[in-house]
Amino acid sequence: METLQKKVPRARWFYIMPICFITTFFYFIDRQIISIALPGGVQSALALNSTMSGLAAGVFSIGVLFLSIPAGQLAQKGKVKKFIGLCIAGWSIFTILTAFVQTSWQLVLVRFCIGFCEGAFSPGLTTLFTFWFPDKDGERNKANSTYFTAISVAAISMGPLGGTLIQFFGWRNLFIILGALSFVGFILWQLFIFDRPSEAKWLSEEELDYIETTIQEERETAKIVAGDVEVKSEKLPLKQLLSNKYVWSLCIIGFTVNIGQFGYTIWMPTMIKDITKTNILNVGFISIVPSFFTLMGLWIFSYLATKIKNRRLTTGLPLVLFGVSLIIANISGAAMGPVVDIGMLCIVSLFIQGHMPSYYSIPSLVLVKELDGPARGLMAVAMGLGSFIGPYAVGYFNTVTGSSKVGMYFLTAMLIIGGLATLILPKNMVKSSLENK
Secondary structure (H helix, E strand, O other): HHHHOOOOHHHHHHHHHHHHHHHHHHHHHHHHOOOHHHHHHHHHHHHHOOOHHHHHHOOOOHHHHHHHHHHHHHHHHHHHHHHHHHHHHHHHHHHHHHHOOOOHHHHHHHHHHHHHHHHHHHHHHHHHHHHOOOHHHHHHHHHHHHHHHHHHHHHHHHHHHHHHHHHOOHHHHHHHHHHHHHHHHHHHHHHHHOOHHHHHHOHHHHHHHHHHHHHHHHHHHHHHHHOOOOOOOOOOHHHHHHHHHHHHHHHHHHHHHHHHHHHOOHHHHHHHHHHHOHHHHHHHHHHHHHHHHHHHHHHHHHHHHHOOOHHHHHHHHHHHHHHHHHHHHHHHHHOOHHHHHHHHHHHOOOOOOHHHHHHOOOOHOOOHHHHHHHHHHHHHHHHHHHHHHHHHHHHHHHHHHHHHHHHHHHHHHHHHHHHHHHHOOOOOOOHHHHHHO
């Protein structure tokens, strides 16, 4: 069997994953570039205090809430390609329009619209993966890792890219350039992405049979893990979602980890600027270092997930370590000098995305097929709320206390809660899947 598996063609990896990488890169850049733009001129140009800056940074996450569940449902039904394509075009346009804002509330409005368009992307794409990549041999985990590697590469690139563009062209032209580049992802998405393997002409019969047969076997096993669950209606099965303890666990995890992630990453360039007292170009290049540690952490925990095969552990452990390292960095303060302070940011960054590959593979292992896509949409709603609360809370605490310490303690508490929420999940969901084959 092992020999046969090695002979299965891998065309889907060469057609789908590069496009997903490119579109995800711009998806992250367009939503997060505000973190470098704020200290790079937006705050001073629009006279924003910390609270308003946190609102502008986080409000896109409120926009995310509106399309997350519909995207998950459409992806589950095989109708998400065109929908996501329109959303990519939409967030590209609103990124460009950010260059023309004149007031703080105009900035809040376009940020909300960017979030509205981006809300479909993550639940739609990760649900799409469940039809193209089996969990067997860690394929789906690797697909999710590629997606999140694109986010990490974007995070690494964002600092020097944003800092350079702001330094030489100004923050307004920064948004015009990035918005225009996002249309590249839109064109590639329209040309190469398909809702189902059976629609792709470049896919061989052998590979198609492997994908569909293996995923069907895994779905049958998921029914055993999920228990006696049957979804008969085409409508959103909200009652069944809200009565499922695994869905609640996944939503709590997503909510709390995004409070920590975005509360930390949105303000990281500002913290670097405060630590180093340097210009925005240097801040951008310095931010490469902690962002590289984020990518390193993603790879480490992706590898551990394929070896340990305990999705609960490889989801919860990075969250707890993220919280613990954040509180240690917060306690040390600025007492040990800029180099050590930047080093502490690197240690914190190591755990930011460690949970992601395992976390996004869990729904298809504990839920029946009909609940998978809608559950991912509900998870995206929870994550969207967390993405708003994190940056806004840190900005608010910064305004009230004049320091980011209280905000960081708040993020730590949320991350520990998220880590504990993983205990609701079954411990051996992957092992059970293998034993029932």
